[in-house]
Amino acid sequence: MSDAELVLRSRRVITPEGTRAASVAVAGGTITAVLPYDAGVPAGARVEDVGDDVLLPGLVDTHVHVNDPGRTEWEGFWTATRAAAAGGITALVDMPLNSLPPTTTVDHLRTKREAAAGKAHVDVGFWGGALPDNVKDLRPLHDAGVFGFKAFLSPSGVDEFPHLDQEQLARSMAEIAGFGGLLVVHAEDPHHLAAAPQQGGPKYADFLASRPRDAEDTAIAHLIHHAGRLDARVHVLHLSSGDALPLIAAARADGVRVTVETCPHYLTLTAEEVPDGASEFKCCPPIREAANQDLLWQALADGTIDCVVTDHSPSTADLKTGDFATAWGGIAGLQLSLPAVWTEARRRGHGLEDVVRWMSSRTAGLVGLQSRKGAIAAGHDADFAVFAPDQTFTVDPAALQHRNHVTAYAGRTLSGVVRSTWLRGERVVADGEFTEPKGRLLTRTH
Numbered sequence: 001m002s003d004a005e006l007v008l009r010s011r012r013v014i015t016p017e018g019t020r021a022a023s024v025a026v027a028g029g030t031i032t033a034v035l036p037y038d039a040g041v042p043a044g045a046r047v048e049d050v051g052d053d054v055l056l057p058g059l060v061d062t063h064v065h066v067n068d069p070g071r072t073e074w075e076g077f078w079t080a081t082r083a084a085a086a087g088g089i090t091a092l093v094d095m096p097l098n099s100l101p102p103t104t105t106v107d108h109l110r111t112k113r114e115a116a117a118g119k120a121h122v123d124v125g126f127w128g129g130a131l132p133d134n135v136k137d138l139r140p141l142h143d144a145g146v147f148g149f150k151a152f153l154s155p156s157g158v159d160e161f162p163h164l165d166q167e168q169l170a171r172s173m174a175e176i177a178g179f180g181g182l183l184v185v186h187a188e189d190p191h192h193l194a195a196a197p198q199q200g201g202p203k204y205a206d207f208l209a210s211r212p213r214d215a216e217d218t219a220i221a222h223l224i225h226h227a228g229r230l231d232a233r234v235h236v237l238h239l240s241s242g243d244a245l246p247l248i249a250a251a252r253a254d255g256v257r258v259t260v261e262t263c264p265h266y267l268t269l270t271a272e273e274v275p276d277g278a279s280e281f282k283c284c285p286p287i288r289e290a291a292n293q294d295l296l297w298q299a300l301a302d303g304t305i306d307c308v309v310t311d312h313s314p315s316t317a318d319l320k321t322g323d324f325a326t327a328w329g330g331i332a333g334l335q336l337s338l339p340a341v342w343t344e345a346r347r348r349g350h351g352l353e354d355v356v357r358w359m360s361s362r363t364a365g366l367v368g369l370q371s372r373k374g375a376i377a378a379g380h381d382a383d384f385a386v387f388a389p390d391q392t393f394t395v396d397p398a399a400l401q402h403r404n405h406v407t408a409y410a411g412r413t414l415s416g417v418v419r420s421t422w423l424r425g426e427r428v429v430a431d432g433e434f435t436e437p438k439g440r441l442l443t444r445t446h
Contacts, residue, residue, distance in 0.1 A: 003027045004045045006425050008384065009037060010055040014356050015376050024055065026382040029424030033378055050386050053419055056356055057376050058090025058122075058383030059338060060363040062147075063237065063261065063309035065330065066124075069115040070100025075314045075403050080334060081121040081439055083312075083401035085429045087335040088385030088418040090122050091364075091373050091442065096129035096150050097161040098313070104129040104161075105137045106144050113441055120439030121428055122421075123383075125367065130172040130183065132162055138175050145443025147367040148182030148235070153219045154190040157284075157329065163190065170226050177232035182367075184235040187219035188285055200325030202277035207324035211286045216241040224251040224258055233257040235366065238311045240266045240285040242295025249304050259306045259366060262296050264340040265331045267308065269408060279320045279327035281408045283313070297348055300358060307362040308355075310337045317406050335400050336409050339416035342389060346415065352389060368444060382425035391417040 004025035013022040021037035041047055067074040084092050096103035103112050103126055116124050128146035130138065138149060151172060152163035164172060176183050192215035199206040220236055227234040239262045251258055265283060270290040274281040281287055299305040313330025321327045345355050364374025372381050394413050397405040420430035428435050
């Protein structure tokens with residue numbers, strides 16, 4: 001610890017080896033040692049003792065729609081990264097669509113990075129997009145440092161980001177597999193969606209019927225088929241259907257390189273509780289029934305589902321109309337993801353170590369950042385969240401940092417308060433007070 005500039009102490013530090021009382025030494029923005037709680041402190045080092053609050057590694061959210069530039073009235077790098085920091089998230093990866101232009105060429109990536117520069121309160125990386133007509137752009141985007149490629153198998157909701165049919169999916173997947181990249185997929189089958197009843201209106205039950213589980217299940221089956229044939233690495237985004245889990249587990253047992261995420265809203269909200277007309281609960285695929293939610297939690301426990309990410313996809317309030325067919329689909333959850341998941345995880349018998357694994361270490365591993373992010377260990381970035389797991393609060397939309405204060409969690413009482421968030425050894429938010437942006441723009445080779 002002789003070179004330490006900062007020592008963070010807690011009676012509960014979550015490390016890869018378990019939770020223990022420890023002193024975490026930091027120098028030059030990097031963790032240099034994790035030592036016993038009462039280890040001696042070198043002269044000149046600053047000591048921050050957080051007592052019984054838990055010291056977590058900063059969370060890594062690999063599924064965020066920042067929408068900047070182009071739809072900045074929906075969200076932006078300044079507001080999204082403030083919300084992330086307030087929620088204990090220290091790194092996020094931005095999805096390639098809902099911004100204009102979408103991140104589908106190197107020039108568009110450059111535009112996105114310019115929009116983010118100087119505005120990020122946490123570290124930010126970028127996904128590229130796989131479209132029907134941009135196979136030639138995939139390798140250059142990979143070389144420019146995107147973390148992988150997002151594709152839709154059904155309409156995305158925005159015209160500038162069309163979905164892939166099965167032939168186009170195979171072509172893009174083959175190209176990405178050829179250079180060892182990662183394809184992440186919104187898996188809903190368009191034919192099953194077209195065949196489902198499309199009534200519209202304010203009733204959530206009608207919307208749920210319009211996005212059936214078999215649309216997800218069929219799309220995932222197609223994805224697994226191509227991935228196995230091409231030996232490609234693929235990732236299923238925002239899984240909501242518990243019926244797809246046996247298929248995923250079987251594919252993985254057969255050696256198919258498939259990973260899976262789900263989201264806080266699928267784990268904490270249920271179809272039965274959604275009021276009619278409450279389109280702040282609308283997302284695609286949809287929030288499903290309580291019995292389905294139980295299957296998702298079981299899959300997290302047994303490892304079939306790898307990680308939990310927000311799919312933060314906000315919009316302006318006027319787009320959240322009372323008609324589920326026409327309302328914009330997306331849940332804004334960056335700031336609340338940790339307490340939302342922790343509230344339900346604890347009720348189901350899980351510990352904070354499980355939550356850290358799902359929301360930090362495995363997400364960092366998904367995008368190849370595991371040598372720097374996702375763990376309190378020597379050599380990692382000194383990214384932390386100081387968390388009071390037993391403190392409760394009631395969600396007030398006006399207190400949220402994302403641009404439009406629309407949330408499906410309004411009025412809910414959650415457990416767990418993020419007291420402060422640290423990025424490379426610097427406190428970036430504490431008790432609602434933020435520093436100037438200190439985030440860096442990450443690349444795949446970082």
